[in-house]
Amino acid sequence: MTGKGGTGKTTVAAALALALAAGGKRVLLCEVEGRQGIASVFDVAPLPYDERRVAVAPDGGQVWALAIDAEAAFLEYLQIFYHLGRAGKLLDKFGVVDFATTIAPGARDVLLTGKVYEAARRRKHERPVYDAIVLDAPPTGRVGRFLNVNSDVAGIAKVGPIRNQATSIMDFLRSPQTRVQLVSSLEEMPVQEVLDSYDEMHDIGLAVGGIVVNFARESELTKTELANARNGRLDLQRIGSALKEAGINGGDSALAALEDEARQHAERVAIEAKQRRRLQDTGCPIVELPEVSEGVDLGTLYDFADRLRDCEAIS
Amino acid sequence: MARGDEQGRRRRSGDQAPGRGVRFRIGPFTGRLSDVTPLDIDALLDDHSVHIVVCCGSGGVGKTTTSAALGVRAAERGRRVVVLTIDPARRLAQSLGLEQLDNTPRPVRGVDTSTGGGLDAMMLDMKRTFDEVVEAHASPDKAEQIFANPFYQALSSSFAGTQEYMAMEKLSQLRTHLSGEPGRDGRWDLIVVDTPPSRSALDFLDAPERLSSFLDGRLIRILLAPARGPARVFTAGISVVTGVLSKILGGQMLRDVQTFVSAFDALFGGFRARAEQTYQVLKAPQTAFVVVASPDIDALREAAFFVERLEAEGMPLAGLVLNRVTDGATGGISAQAALAGAERLDDERLTAALLRLHARRLERAARERAVRRRFAGAHPGVRTATIPALPTDVHDLEALREIGDLLIA
Ligand SMILES: Nc1ncnc2c1ncn2[C@@H]1O[C@H](COP(=O)(O)OP(=O)(O)OP(=O)(O)O)[C@@H](O)[C@H]1O
Ligand SMILES: Nc1ncnc2c1ncn2[C@@H]1O[C@H](COP(=O)(O)OP(=O)(O)O)[C@@H](O)[C@H]1O
Ligand SMILES: [Mg+2]
Ligand SMILES: [Mg+2]
Numbered sequence: 001m002t003g004k005g006g007t008g009k010t011t012v013a014a015a016l017a018l019a020l021a022a023g024g025k026r027v028l029l030c031e032v033e034g035r036q037g038i039a040s041v042f043d044v045a046p047l048p049y050d051e052r053r054v055a056v057a058p059d060g061g062q063v064w065a066l067a068i069d070a071e072a073a074f075l076e077y078l079q080i081f082y083h084l085g086r087a088g089k090l091l092d093k094f095g096v097v098d099f100a101t102t103i104a105p106g107a108r109d110v111l112l113t114g115k116v117y118e119a120a121r122r123r124k125h126e127r128p129v130y131d132a133i134v135l136d137a138p139p140t141g142r143v144g145r146f147l148n149v150n151s152d153v154a155g156i157a158k159v160g161p162i163r164n165q166a167t168s169i170m171d172f173l174r175s176p177q178t179r180v181q182l183v184s185s186l187e188e189m190p191v192q193e194v195l196d197s198y199d200e201m202h203d204i205g206l207a208v209g210g211i212v213v214n215f216a217r218e219s220e221l222t223k224t225e226l227a228n229a230r231n232g233r234l235d236l237q238r239i240g241s242a243l244k245e246a247g248i249n250g251g252d253s254a255l256a257a258l259e260d261e262a263r264q265h266a267e268r269v270a271i272e273a274k275q276r277r278r279l280q281d282t283g284c285p286i287v288e289l290p291e292v293s294e295g296v297d298l299g300t301l302y303d304f305a306d307r308l309r310d311c312e313a314i315s
Numbered sequence: 316m317a318r319g320d321e322q323g324r325r326r327r328s329g330d331q332a333p334g335r336g337v338r339f340r341i342g343p344f345t346g347r348l349s350d351v352t353p354l355d356i357d358a359l360l361d362d363h364s365v366h367i368v369v370c371c372g373s374g375g376v377g378k379t380t381t382s383a384a385l386g387v388r389a390a391e392r393g394r395r396v397v398v399l400t401i402d403p404a405r406r407l408a409q410s411l412g413l414e415q416l417d418n419t420p421r422p423v424r425g426v427d428t429s430t431g432g433g434l435d436a437m438m439l440d441m442k443r444t445f446d447e448v449v450e451a452h453a454s455p456d457k458a459e460q461i462f463a464n465p466f467y468q469a470l471s472s473s474f475a476g477t478q479e480y481m482a483m484e485k486l487s488q489l490r491t492h493l494s495g496e497p498g499r500d501g502r503w504d505l506i507v508v509d510t511p512p513s514r515s516a517l518d519f520l521d522a523p524e525r526l527s528s529f530l531d532g533r534l535i536r537i538l539l540a541p542a543r544g545p546a547r548v549f550t551a552g553i554s555v556v557t558g559v560l561s562k563i564l565g566g567q568m569l570r571d572v573q574t575f576v577s578a579f580d581a582l583f584g585g586f587r588a589r590a591e592q593t594y595q596v597l598k599a600p601q602t603a604f605v606v607v608a609s610p611d612i613d614a615l616r617e618a619a620f621f622v623e624r625l626e627a628e629g630m631p632l633a634g635l636v637l638n639r640v641t642d643g644a645t646g647g648i649s650a651q652a653a654l655a656g657a658e659r660l661d662d663e664r665l666t667a668a669l670l671r672l673h674a675r676r677l678e679r680a681a682r683e684r685a686v687r688r689r690f691a692g693a694h695p696g697v698r699t700a701t702i703p704a705l706p707t708d709v710h711d712l713e714a715l716r717e718i719g720d721l722l723i724a
Pocket of ligand 1: 003004005006007008009010011012037139214215216289290291292293295296
């Protein structure tokens with residue numbers, strides 16, 4: 001799940017996890033930016049580097065969550081592949097862990113995506129532990145480099161353990177098992193970033209599943225009314241008498257306020273329609289989630305999950 | 316961009332900026348908006364002792380828009396301005412003529428220069444700025460070596476904080492052209508600085524510290540040890556570390572790291588010194604910080620952190636610009652009256668819809684006022700200017716002028 005910052009990646013990722021869990025499935029929701037966004041949307045205590053159940057879905061599904069921390073993933077990786085008990089601690093003490101997770105090109109992304117890869121392939125009693133994994137990924141500006149782990153490390157490692165790990169992760173990300181979901185509001189910058197990301201994913205060889213339009217506003221006004229509102233041609237006389245009928249005696253100032261608001265609203269709707277068309281031009285399936293004026297709570301997430309269930313844009 | 320280890324950074328920098336979910340006080344419920352002193356933008360722009368205006372705030376609140384609008388207004392009021400933008404929206408960049416990415420300021424056409432002022436603008440290219448720094452401070456041979464090293468590529472394009480750090484570097488380059496100081500060519504007398512679109516408003520202040528603490532790190536010293544001569548005694552711990560490193564990374568990669576670190580060694584000192592110097596300039600009275608926020612709880616929480624931090628560091632805060640504020644004028648119809656009226660109108664669908672729109676706007680305005688009151692309660696001294704939410708995006712000079720007018724209205 002990616003999109004411009006603040007457009008609802010975490011919210012939509014959480015709703016998608018609930019939607020996929022519905023009907024008795026087990027879904028893992030991961031985050032990678034150390035922001036505790038998942039804990040915050042589900043209103044639970046901050047997550048450790050450990051899989052925790054955060055919600056139950058309709059008809060008995062479960063959503064588990066994991067806040068992936070690169071340093072912890074690195075130590076875990078050393079432990080599993082090199083059996084480094086105490087030496088791991090020593091590396092940490094000498095700043096190697098810090099180095100590997102902050103600057104070594106790509107190492108950090110290999111560790112983070114590698115953990116997702118591990119969870120996706122983990123099996124118990126010959127069945128996958130998770131039916132689906134939803135990753136709340138970095139925002140559009142950074143997601144290309146984040147997911148393109150192979151080219152990320154290509155500059156530094158032509159052969160060797162890191163390169164091998166990167167190659168397996170990349171194969172998995174490019175397989176039909178993986179989809180990139182894009183989230184956008186109907187504003188110019190978020191839409192532009194999503195369109196750029198759409199092309200970028202194509203270039204990297206990753207499949208885009210669909211686009212979620214978040215903060216969608218529906219207008220109660222008809223097309224003609226919107227056009228009239230923009231051109232200052234609303235039937236003010238009729239509106240004025242309707243106001244009187246409704247017992248509102250604001251006079252001319254009230255009428256002027258409503259007219260002005262109608263114009264601004266119509267302009268906004270026109271801009272949003274234009275941005276929506278730009279997204280539609282990709283030919284990608286689109287699903288819309290409404291703006292909720294009181295803010296998102298757990299109830300909203302379940303409602304959003306319902307809207308996302310069985311829809312083509314998130315298949 | 317903030318790509319690095321967020322938690323590690325928090326730990327190192329020792330601040331306690333909360334995640335979004337943390338219920339952080341932005342202020343008491345008892346604050347009053349009537350106590351807030353207005354921020355006089357024109358007085359700020361006309362104050363010729365102010366040479367640097369820094370616009371900061373969390374991502375997406377309108378920092379770039381505000382910086383550009385301040386730049387246009389200051390220029391048209393007679394100042395010779397350069398605005399350093401970072402990641403502007405594409406159409407804004409186009410209308411400012413910022414499309415060529417050559418990392419140097421270019422004149423903005425269409426600005427009214429009849430008062431003797433002028434506006435140049437540039438968009439930060441972080442990689443290029445880093446390259447310039449290396450070129451300026453390393454011998455040609457060393458510079459070549461550094462550019463070719465894969466680790467330099469990573470550091471210059473993706474290290475957490477590089478963008479913030481390079482904004483600081485660029486600022487110190489631009490400063491050398493300021494008028495009023497000895498040895499300066501006087502091309503500009505005001506620099507307006509936009510800050511990178513990081514999550515946290517504090518990243519900008521913490522970036523130099525983060526970079527230098529990385530460059531000072533223990534690992535760097537270990538890796539430098541062989542380059543600094545055989546006299547250096549290796550402890551057992553260090554040889555275990557290098558042993559493990561070459562096992563995990565492979566010998567080639569370890570050598571790359573080592574060459575990079577030793578080639579870079581000579582530059583480290585200069586980095587720290589300049590970062591420190593820029594930091595001092597930001598504390599001087601010739602600088603003014605403008606904190607930008609939208610009137611919602613997340614952005615105002617970041618703004619509160621920033622305001623407190625500036626105060627703690629003794630940095631000069633001009634005030635807060637609240638962007639995208641919802642107009643709360645009732646036109647004589649309260650939200651309640653509008654909703655009740657809409658209920659009564661079954662066959663006048665259009666009027667009912669307009670009344671509901673009206674009510675929704677007033678409710679939104681009331682929610683915004685509530686968070687603003689809380690902010691004001693905790694930070695009563697912070698001068699504030701507001702910009703209403705425009706129905707359309709802001710991407711030409713005319714819209715920037717309008718923003719400027721609205722700022723002083
Ligand atoms: N449809 C909606 N209606 C109203 N508010 C929403 C909606 N979707 C998200 N929000 C709110 O918008 C804010 C940003 O959402 P969220 O944190 O999911 O975005 P994000 O893309 O993950 O942000 P970041 O880039 O900071 O990680 C949150 O306060 C969230 O509750
Ligand atoms: N007052 C405003 N009314 C309408 N749109 C605005 C306003 N301020 C900013 N915008 C729009 O919001 C988007 C983000 O603004 P920007 O200045 O780039 O934010 P930042 O630099 O803080 O990330 C831009 O498309 C801009 O045109
Ligand atoms: Mg998020
Ligand atoms: Mg910006």
